[in-house]
Amino acid sequence: MGDYQFNEDLEYRQTRKVRWETTFWNPVKIASLKLPEQLYNNFHGRSSGTIRELTAKEWDCFCNRLNQVNTPFRNLGMWGGLVQSPEYENEVIILFSQMLQQLNMRIVSFGTRFPDATVERKRYGKWKRMNVEFELCSSGFEHHLGQYRKEDCYTIICWEDDWKNRHKKRQFEIIELKGELEKML
Numbered sequence: 001m002g003d004y005q006f007n008e009d010l011e012y013r014q015t016r017k018v019r020w021e022t023t024f025w026n027p028v029k030i031a032s033l034k035l036p037e038q039l040y041n042n043f044h045g046r047s048s049g050t051i052r053e054l055t056a057k058e059w060d061c062f063c064n065r066l067n068q069v070n071t072p073f074r075n076l077g078m079w080g081g082l083v084q085s086p087e088y089e090n091e092v093i094i095l096f097s098q099m100l101q102q103l104n105m106r107i108v109s110f111g112t113r114f115p116d117a118t119v120e121r122k123r124y125g126k127w128k129r130m131n132v133e134f135e136l137c138s139s140g141f142e143h144h145l146g147q148y149r150k151e152d153c154y155t156i157i158c159w160e161d162d163w164k165n166r167h168k169k170r171q172f173e174i175i176e177l178k179g180e181l182e183k184m185l
Contacts, residue, residue, distance in 0.1 A: 024069070025076035026085035026178065033065040072185035079181070086159040086177075092134050095177055096157055102184055103175070114147045115154060130155045130173075138163040138174050 030043045039058050054062065073085070080098030082091060093116075100106060108118040108129065115131040122128075135141050135158045145168065148154060154172055161176040163169045 024071065025073040025079060025083075026071070028066065028069055028071070032069070033062070035062065035065060072182050076185070086136060089134050089136050089140075092136055092157065092159050092177065095159070095181075096134065099177065099180060099184075103180065114144055119155070132157055134158070136160070138169070138176070139165075141172070142168070 030040065033040075035043070039054075039061060042054060042058070077083070080095045082095060086092045086095055096103075097107070104122045106120050106122075106127075108120055110117045114133065116134045117132045118129060119132045120127040120129050131154045133141055133144060133154055133156050135156055138156050138158045138161045140158070141154075141156050141163070142165075156172050156174045158174065158176055160178050161174050163174070
């Protein structure tokens with residue numbers, strides 16, 4: 001990894017050479033690394049926007065834990081035209097458009113109002129039409145519940161399914177692109 005070096009161009013004046021051979025297309029949650037408390041606090045806390053200076057031992061601990069992360073997104077430079085996992089609803093739409101064939105779907109129309117799109121899915125040799133709402137996270141659909149009509153059967157297509165209200169959630173089919181992409185990789 002290299003040793004720290006003095007660099008007067010930086011505010012803290014200390015730098016360390018880093019090998020960027022491990023990258024993650026989808027960010028790793030720092031809590032999942034189960035770092036020792038003091039080291040965890042260097043990444044998370046009131047001033048988590050800045051990483052505090054790490055000792056060589058802390059750096060090695062962090063790198064070892066990071067290298068143990070088991071994910072299909074390791075060293076994935078780009079997928080579906082995106083250089084990182086979706087952070088906005090529009091990026092979910094881009095990713096979905098790149099996964100249509102694998103999902104056995106086709107886009108019929110896009111709208112500017114609710115729902116976002118009409119999509120057809122091929123099942124058992126027949127195309128079935130469905131109303132689709134795109135969300136970064138499935139819980140984002142809650143603000144549409146006032147517009148939702150049960151007879152319209154909506155499907156939520158999202159990057160991550162985080163909707164905790166199972167009673168409301170079970171009324172909808174939720175397609176989590178993160179999980180679908182993990183299956184493909």
